[in-house]
Amino acid sequence: MLPETAPAPRQITVPVMADLAARNESPEILFWVGCAGAFDDRYKRVTRAFVRILDHVGTSYAVLGLEESCTGDPAKRAGNEFLFQMQAVQNITTLNGYGIKKIVTACPHCFNTIKNEYPALGGDYEVIHHSTYLQQLINEGKVGVTGGESFKGRRITFHDSCYLGRANNIYEAPRDVLAALDADLVEMKRSRANGLCCGAGGAQMWKEAEPGKKEINIERAEEALATLSGAAAALANLGGVETETAAPGPHDLQGSIIAVSCPFCMTMMSDGVKNKEQEGKVQVFDLAELVASAEGINA
Amino acid sequence: MLQSILFALLLIAAFGLFAWQVRKIRANVLVGRARDMGGHPAERLRKTLLVAFGQQKMFKRLTPALLHLVVYVGFLVINVEVLEIVVDGLFGTHRFLSFLGPVYSALMATNEVLAALVIVAVAAFWWRRNSHPPLKRFTGPELRLWPKLDANIILYVEVVLMAALFFMNSADIRLHQVEGKTLPGAFPVSQFLSGLLPASAGTLAVLERAGWWIHITGIFLFLNYLPSSKHFHIIMAFPNVWYSRLVPQGQFSNVESITHEVKAMMDPGYAVPAAPVGPDGAALAPTPFGARDVDDLPWTSLMSAYSCTECGRCTSVCPANLTGKLLSPRKIIMDTRDRVEEKYNSPLIFRPNVYGAEARHEPVTDLATATLLRGKVTPEELWACTTCNACVESCPVNINPLESIIEMRRFLVLEESAAPNSLNVMFSNIENNGAPWAFSPSDRFNWADDLYVKGPLPETAAV
Numbered sequence: 001m002l003p004e005t006a007p008a009p010r011q012i013t014v015p016v017m018a019d020l021a022a023r024n025e026s027p028e029i030l031f032w033v034g035c036a037g038a039f040d041d042r043y044k045r046v047t048r049a050f051v052r053i054l055d056h057v058g059t060s061y062a063v064l065g066l067e068e069s070c071t072g073d074p075a076k077r078a079g080n081e082f083l084f085q086m087q088a089v090q091n092i093t094t095l096n097g098y099g100i101k102k103i104v105t106a107c108p109h110c111f112n113t114i115k116n117e118y119p120a121l122g123g124d125y126e127v128i129h130h131s132t133y134l135q136q137l138i139n140e141g142k143v144g145v146t147g148g149e150s151f152k153g154r155r156i157t158f159h160d161s162c163y164l165g166r167a168n169n170i171y172e173a174p175r176d177v178l179a180a181l182d183a184d185l186v187e188m189k190r191s192r193a194n195g196l197c198c199g200a201g202g203a204q205m206w207k208e209a210e211p212g213k214k215e216i217n218i219e220r221a222e223e224a225l226a227t228l229s230g231a232a233a234a235l236a237n238l239g240g241v242e243t244e245t246a247a248p249g250p251h252d253l254q255g256s257i258i259a260v261s262c263p264f265c266m267t268m269m270s271d272g273v274k275n276k277e278q279e280g281k282v283q284v285f286d287l288a289e290l291v292a293s294a295e296g297i298n299a
Numbered sequence: 300m301l302q303s304i305l306f307a308l309l310l311i312a313a314f315g316l317f318a319w320q321v322r323k324i325r326a327n328v329l330v331g332r333a334r335d336m337g338g339h340p341a342e343r344l345r346k347t348l349l350v351a352f353g354q355q356k357m358f359k360r361l362t363p364a365l366l367h368l369v370v371y372v373g374f375l376v377i378n379v380e381v382l383e384i385v386v387d388g389l390f391g392t393h394r395f396l397s398f399l400g401p402v403y404s405a406l407m408a409t410n411e412v413l414a415a416l417v418i419v420a421v422a423a424f425w426w427r428r429n430s431h432p433p434l435k436r437f438t439g440p441e442l443r444l445w446p447k448l449d450a451n452i453i454l455y456v457e458v459v460l461m462a463a464l465f466f467m468n469s470a471d472i473r474l475h476q477v478e479g480k481t482l483p484g485a486f487p488v489s490q491f492l493s494g495l496l497p498a499s500a501g502t503l504a505v506l507e508r509a510g511w512w513i514h515i516t517g518i519f520l521f522l523n524y525l526p527s528s529k530h531f532h533i534i535m536a537f538p539n540v541w542y543s544r545l546v547p548q549g550q551f552s553n554v555e556s557i558t559h560e561v562k563a564m565m566d567p568g569y570a571v572p573a574a575p576v577g578p579d580g581a582a583l584a585p586t587p588f589g590a591r592d593v594d595d596l597p598w599t600s601l602m603s604a605y606s607c608t609e610c611g612r613c614t615s616v617c618p619a620n621l622t623g624k625l626l627s628p629r630k631i632i633m634d635t636r637d638r639v640e641e642k643y644n645s646p647l648i649f650r651p652n653v654y655g656a657e658a659r660h661e662p663v664t665d666l667a668t669a670t671l672l673r674g675k676v677t678p679e680e681l682w683a684c685t686t687c688n689a690c691v692e693s694c695p696v697n698i699n700p701l702e703s704i705i706e707m708r709r710f711l712v713l714e715e716s717a718a719p720n721s722l723n724v725m726f727s728n729i730e731n732n733g734a735p736w737a738f739s740p741s742d743r744f745n746w747a748d749d750l751y752v753k754g755p756l757p758e759t760a761a762v
Binding site for chain 2: 009010011012014016033035037038039040044047048051052055056057058063065066068069070072074075076077078079080081082083085086087089093112115116117120121147162163166167168169193194196197199200201202203204205206207208209210211212213214215216219220239295296297298299
């Protein structure tokens with residue numbers, strides 16, 4: 001139940017670029033949703049959380065809506081350069097047609113591709129990942145991360161996305177966002193430049209892994225869970241054979257959070273936590289979801 | 300005099316043979332595709348000073364970094380003594396640098412301390428490789444046979460060279476003592492060892508000469524062993540770091556020939572540049588998309604193959620390798636070097652790199668195919684890569700195994716249509732739906748349905 005004083009939730013009509021252009025308006029930023037953000041049920045919640053934040057702070061933004069198409073990242077990583085360039089040129093034509101200057105996206109793969117690989121094909125934009133954007137909003141005081149759910153004292157570990165971290169050297173922005181939550185941040189042993197991939201990059205998301213002794217996301221989930229619970233022995237044994245359950249440690253896992261900033265990491269880490277049967281205790285959240293909850297703007 | 304002539308001949312032979320080998324390696328590197336790596340001298344210099352000279356990336360792991368630092372600094376400083384040996388050898392002088400006085404003493408003392416530390420470090424390196432079990436990154440299918448032997452030969456030679464240095468100095472000290480003279484310089488290690496030697500001046504003179512000749516001949520032999528060995532990294536690390544990619548690690552290379560095709564498809568008026576012509580004016584055969592063999596890789600990847608010291612940091616952080624997949628980034632770099640020497644120049648005196656079928660990945664390697672792809676690197680290895688850049692990040696000399704992996708994936712997909720079926724499904728989803736999954740494009744904006752937010756209207760309303 002909402003307190004009587006609280007205003008009723010407002011419906012957001014997400015601004016679409018084509019409509020703005022028809023009215024001769026141009027937004028400050030274009031929010032690039034990405035395929036996972038548009039189609040994946042879990043990551044749609046991240047997209048919605050991020051749009052709530054954009055609306056809440058009064059950002060002038062728009063999305064491409066039905067005009068958006070895959071950046072071509074999975075095709076390029078898989079070696080299909082032709083398909084990548086077809087996608088890229090199509091998207092660049094759309095973006096340049098609207099005179100887009102600044103793009104924010106919640107997907108590190110879209111971020112990397114548009115920022116680093118579109119310029120060679122005629123697409124030059126200022127591209128910002130949502131972790132950096134959220135950090136700016138917090139720094140500017142536009143988001144206070146107060147008024148909603150309190151994360152004070154909850155154990156959170158951040159899983160670095162390869163395409164944000166090693167690929168683009170963004171390590172601090174997501175950590176700064178989490179630090180604002182006043183939570184108990186714990187770092188995995190393999191973090192920042194030494195972070196371990198979730199296993200989904202390079203188009204692995206769409207195929208079975210090659211024969212091996214373990215799935216990469218299980219290895220990473222085991223590391224995240226052992227870090228959150230403080231199970232030192234389990235950490236020392238990583239890289240060996242997969243264990244049946246998560247190793248218990250001095251900290252109760254109840255209420256712990258694995259924070260991610262990438263749709264593929266989200267899928268892989270959530271599956272890993274489920275594989276360890278800890279989904280009742282440990283949740284995987286994107287930064288935007290945590291900020292929206294802390295700000296109390298979810299409806 | 301006879302000694303001087305002999306030495307001059309040895310010197311000429313050693314450097315001549317080395318130059319001949321380096322030229323062959325240079326030719327091997329230049330069979331790679333052209334890639335413009337010019338510009339940005341200030342940034343390249345900074346990287347070279349930090350990463351190559353300064354060993355910056357070695358220090359991600361403290362123990363091996365310190366051990367390696369001892370050997371590296373030892374190598375640099377002892378080279379000053381080698382210079383003295385060369386001058387002495389050519390002109391029949393004895394310790395010609397001794398006119399430096401206290402500086403000479405300091406130099407000799409530093410040499411001796413470093414040489415002793417090198418022996419300790421080399422012993423530690425040997426233990427890390429040969430204990431049971433050895434460090435995990437010194438194992439793996441690519442580190443058997445020649446690479447395993449090569450690593451140990453380097454360690455043994457380093458001990459022999461340091462021992463010869465001590466032998467030479469000890470005999471020299473003792474000889475001077477017996478003759479009632481003082482040897483210029485300070486020798487904190489050899490001064491104790493010299494007491495173990497006999498007191499006969501004739502024997503000592505022979506021992507001193509023997510130590511001198513073993514030391515310098517050993518160095519010349521080692522110099523010519525380098526091109527056959529992973530130890531060549533002591534030279535190639537520097538150009539390899541200089542020619543590092545300076546773009547973000549997530550940025551993959553653009554294939555320009557495809558850009559022309561795509562632009563021509565989008566715009567019928569687009570003029571595709573004429574195909575390159577050879578020296579005779581005839582059009583050159585089109586180069587394939589991606590890489591099947593070493594000459595399809597950019598020259599920087601081939602230079603990298605000669606810069607690799609097979610330390611295995613890349614493989615030890617590779618998520619695919621960690622979880623038991625076949626992929627090992629180190630193997631791809633080693634395969635590249637083996638293949639370029641198999642196909643082009645073998646700069647080697649003994650061709651020890653070529654172990655043939657014995658060293659390959661049985662049974663997945665196609666033994667009948669003599670190309671880098673399939674002949675040495677299997678599609679199974681390539682498809683296991685998550686493109687996470689951990690290998691690139693970890694390499695102390697900025698080798699980029701990921702680039703070679705992607706080039707070979709491009710060949711598999713664009714020239715052979717040999718992607719795993721599930722990836723072909725993903726490709727057709729992108730083509731048909733604009734998304735890698737089989738969703739209807741008309742549902743792309745459904746996420747925005749029934750979206751509510753709590754809280755007051757912002758002061759500046761959303762557009």
